[in-house]
Amino acid sequence: MSAPARGSGPRVIVVGAGVVGLSCAYYLARGGADVLVLERDEVGAGASSGNAGTVSAGHPPLNRPGRVAAALRQMVDPTSPLYVKPRWDPELWRWLYGFARHCTDAHVEHAMRVMAPLGKDALSLFGGLVDDEGIECEYRPMGYFDVCATEEGLANARHEAALIERYEYHPEVLDGDGLRKREPAFAGDLVGAVYYPEAAVLRPSLFLAGLGAAVRRWGGQIREGVTVHALQLRGGRAVGVRAREVERVTAKRPYAGYEENPGLSVRSGEVLLGGDHVVLATGPFAKHLAAQVGVRLPVQPGKGYHRDIEVGPNGAPAIGVACVLNESSVFCTPMDTFVRFAGTMEFSGMNRVMRPARLRQLTRAAKKAFPDLGTAMPRSEWVGLRPMSMDGLPIVGAPGGVQGLSVATGHGMLGLTLGPVTGDIIANLVLNGGDVRAEPLSPDRFE
Numbered sequence: 018m019s020a021p022a023r024g025s026g027p028r029v030i031v032v033g034a035g036v037v038g039l040s041c042a043y044y045l046a047r048g049g050a051d052v053l054v055l056e057r058d059e060v061g062a063g064a065s066s067g068n069a070g071t072v073s074a075g076h077p078p079l080n081r082p083g084r085v086a087a088a089l090r091q092m093v094d095p096t097s098p099l100y101v102k103p104r105w106d107p108e109l110w111r112w113l114y115g116f117a118r119h120c121t122d123a124h125v126e127h128a129m130r131v132m133a134p135l136g137k138d139a140l141s142l143f144g145g146l147v148d149d150e151g152i153e154c155e156y157r158p159m160g161y162f163d164v165c166a167t168e169e170g171l172a173n174a175r176h177e178a179a180l181i182e183r184y185e186y187h188p189e190v191l192d193g194d195g196l197r198k199r200e201p202a203f204a205g206d207l208v209g210a211v212y213y214p215e216a217a218v219l220r221p222s223l224f225l226a227g228l229g230a231a232v233r234r235w236g237g238q239i240r241e242g243v244t245v246h247a248l249q250l251r252g253g254r255a256v257g258v259r260a261r262e263v264e265r266v267t268a269k270r271p272y273a274g275y276e277e278n279p280g281l282s283v284r285s286g287e288v289l290l291g292g293d294h295v296v297l298a299t300g301p302f303a304k305h306l307a308a309q310v311g312v313r314l315p316v317q318p319g320k321g322y323h324r325d326i327e328v329g330p331n332g333a334p335a336i337g338v339a340c341v342l343n344e345s346s347v348f349c350t351p352m353d354t355f356v357r358f359a360g361t362m363e364f365s366g367m368n369r370v371m372r373p374a375r376l377r378q379l380t381r382a383a384k385k386a387f388p389d390l391g392t393a394m395p396r397s398e399w400v401g402l403r404p405m406s407m408d409g410l411p412i413v414g415a416p417g418g419v420q421g422l423s424v425a426t427g428h429g430m431l432g433l434t435l436g437p438v439t440g441d442i443i444a445n446l447v448l449n450g451g452d453v454r455a456e457p458l459s460p461d462r463f464e
Contacts, residue, residue: 023049023235025051026448027051027292027293027294027447028050028291028292029045029053029293029296029447030258030292030294030296031052031055031298032258032299033054033063034054034229034241035064036061036065036221036225036432036433037435038298039060039225039229040439040441041439041443042237042239046232046235046236047235048448050444050448051236052236052238053237053240053290054232054237055240055243055290056239056240057242057243058241058242060229060239060241063401064401064403064432065225065436066221066225066399067323067359067401068323068359068401069341069357069359070220070221070339070350070352070359071161071341071433072216072433073215073216073434074132074133074135074136075136075181075184076132077128078125078128078409078410078429079429080119080120080128080408081120081125097378098346098378100361101113101364101365106366109317109366111315112315112407115315115407119409124409127457128408131410132410133186134184135438135454136434138438138441139434139438142438142441143217144156144217146228147219147224150227150228150230150231150234151227152228154219154220154221155220156218156224157217157219158216159337160215160338161339162191162211163211163212163341164341164386165207165344166206166207166208166343166344166386167208167344171210173343174211175190178190178211188211190210191212192208193206193209196209196210200336200338202335204385204388207386216339218339218350218351220353224433240262243260243262244263245260246260246306248422250419253419255420256291256421257290258290258292258295259288259289260287260289260290261286261288294421294423294447295421295423296423296443297424297425298424300318300403300404301317301403301404301426302367307460310418311418311419312418312460314412314424314426314427314460314463316405316427318366319363319429319430320400321360321402322359322371322376322398322399323359323360323379324357324358324359324376324397324398325352325396326380326390326393326395326396328351328355331391333355333387333390333391333393335351338351339351342382344382345382346362348360349383349386358380360379361375361378367402369401369402371398371400403428404429405427407463410458411427411429412425413426413458414456414458414459414461416460417461423446442454442458
């Protein structure tokens with residue numbers, strides 16, 4: 018069958034130009050939809066540009082037995098992998114209670130039945146997308162190490178590897194000597210690791226730029242500096258959005274991870290934009306727009322950080338393969354001339370306040386794994402908000418109460434990994450009327 022003519026299908030407004038939003042726009046445009054992407058800042062200005070740059074699939078959710086007890090020991094320490102800022106926030110505490118209720122063996126098995134095959138699709142789509150569109154983003158299917166400094170950490174890593182192996186993934190357990198044989202830069206006292214071959218790394222900002230260019234090649238439009246503040250409903254159906262559009266000025270302003278980004282003026286004008294379908298892909302901000310039309314999305318902003326350090330004397334070691342440091346949950350990803358150290362989980366509300374202690378924790382943890390890490394100043398530091406769902410699964414699909422609306426959020430730390438497969442699912446829902454992969458991810462599961 019011939020491909021549909023570009024822009025011949027329904028008019029679809031995608032709100033959000035991170036990796037999930039652009040992926041939705043890409044597959045919708047390829048399917049013939051007339052796509053308009055609205056972004057309040059610049060493409061990738063949220064969590065998408067600053068993440069660890071790892072495409073990893075098949076892992077269980079954060080909700081696991083024992084997670085709550087471990088979190089309670091860490092949550093008030095501002096330098097721990099998990100930090101919850103002490104404050105009165107009933108919505109957060111309801112979310113944490115819901116999170117705790119899903120920390121069961123039964124839920125882990127359910128999540129693995131959902132996420133393991135989805136991860137296979139994600140890896141396949143990612144490689145195809147990069148090749149088909151010629152996206153130059155340093156994409157390398159090299160796998161990564163889950164590196165352990167303690168016997169307890171290695172035991173936990175072995176347990177997770179055994180779980181994942183049941184779903185036709187192929188983790189490889191290494192002792193300390195085997196790990197250092199693969200990567201000599203690792204410290205001599207690390208006890209071992211698990212190598213996950215079904216993974217890739219890339220440079221997120223380059224991938225987003227290439228994906229945005231691909232959306233435009235397929236006829237989609239991307240408008241930056243447009244803040245959507247309300248959905249337009251008619252007869253129980255989404256028919257567009259109300260937004261404020263701000264005027265660009267030529268002055269430059271710093272934004273971690275970007276160079277010479279145009280600033281935005283404070284002058285704004287109200288715009289009404291109509292469409293046949295609206296896709297909310299605005300990360301943790303999606304819940305506020307959805308709540309206006311009676312759709313509940315139990316998502317909290319989980320703040321993550323990164324530090325990029327150049328490879329060289331007094332800088333980062335020239336590591337060949339990405340890794341995550343098991344006990345501290347810090348990712349270390351080689352990216353051309355620098356290494357990105359990324360991670361931590363902070364629940365401190367909807368803000369981008371950068372806490373120096375959290376940044377220092379990244380390099381402190383990395384120094385234990387890589388003794389040759391120097392004291393060179395970072396080339397960039399970044400903070401972003403990741404949409405954390407209550408049950409650890411993405412929220413993807415059409416809420417039953419509103420026609421013409423789809424949501425794509427709640428991906429947590431897997432936004433990059435699951436971006437393309439989420440876009441494929443949304444395109445099938447909008448253009449073909451359904452996708453069986455969306456059923457366990459439906460926003461209606463929280464009703």
